[in-house]
Amino acid sequence: MPAAIDLLPDRLSAALLGAAAGEAAAGTAAGTRQLLDLADSIASRGGLDEADLVARGLDTPPATGAAGLVLRATACGLASPLDRPRLRRDAHRSVRLAGGDEGTAITAVAAAVLVADLCRFDLDLALVRLRQTLLEEAPLALHARLQPLDPATAPLCSGDPGATLQVAITALDRAATLPETVEEAAGYGGDVAAAVALAGVLAGARTAFEGCDEEWLAAVPARARAVEVAARLAAASRPL
Structure with a gap:
């Protein structure tokens, strides 16, 4: 396990629990089951195994589609947070396998890179690194998305x-802990199911279990499976 990342097991557990908590807060399926299935497959196979993904039904998108x-x-970012080429390659492949277009695949790469860097850096630095990483390959429209909305703007997804x-x-910019971030994102308007779950993943990677009491954790659906997959x-995980 890479010693450079403090509390890595806790960050992985909190990230997967954050997705489940976000999905519950949104009140509709966001794709957390597929997230857990993909993470479990990577842990079991030591990497992205397309045959195993197909066997798990991961060649089709979740109900929330591209999001x-x-x-x-x-x-993919949680599985190899220090191996940027691998996590970028795997995130891209995982989307294309399920029929996602190139724009979705690049956005998925951005999310995977961000969650990996949030295991080590604060949000501002992680976003700077992300924009530098995608400087040449991401379209301008995506670059404009790689920053928080203005504080005066009410988010509508x-x-x-x-x-x-x-x-x-x-949501990460406006809240501190995992529970606060999920609550913040759940209060936004529009089609937010995947966004709330994604906010939970990112927040868990950033702060681990800071601010999570046992009552909050006990209410998270699929807690046992999320913890099990995170442990795997x-x-x-291994050093580069």
Whole structure:
């Protein structure tokens, strides 16, 4: 397990629990099951195994469509947070396997890179690094999404991949802990299911279990499976 990342097992657990908590707060399926399935597959196979993904039904998108593909691709960032080429490649492949277009795949790469960097850096620095990483390959429309909305703007999510990522980033910017971030994102308007779950993943990677009391954790659906999958990811992690 890479010693450079403090509390990595806790960050992985909190990220996966954050997705489940976000989905519950949104009140509709966002794609958390597919996120857990993808993370479990990567941990079991030591990497992205397309045959195993197909066997798990991951060659089709979740109910939230393209936005859900962006959510589930964060598993690739959590699985190898220090291996940027691998996580970018895996996030892209995971989306294309499920029929996502190139724009969705690049947005998924952005989400995977961001969740990986939030395991080590604060949001501002992680976003700077993300924009530098995608400087040449991402369209200008996506670059405009890689920042929080203005504080005076009330977020309204259209449900498309770029908007979903920006709404999640905005929630991180406006809240501190995982529970607070999920609550913040759940209060936004529009098609927010995937965005709330994504905000939970990103917040968990950033702060681990800071601010999470046992009562909050006990209310998270699929808690046992999220913790189990996170433990397998942590055990499979290795230095570069």
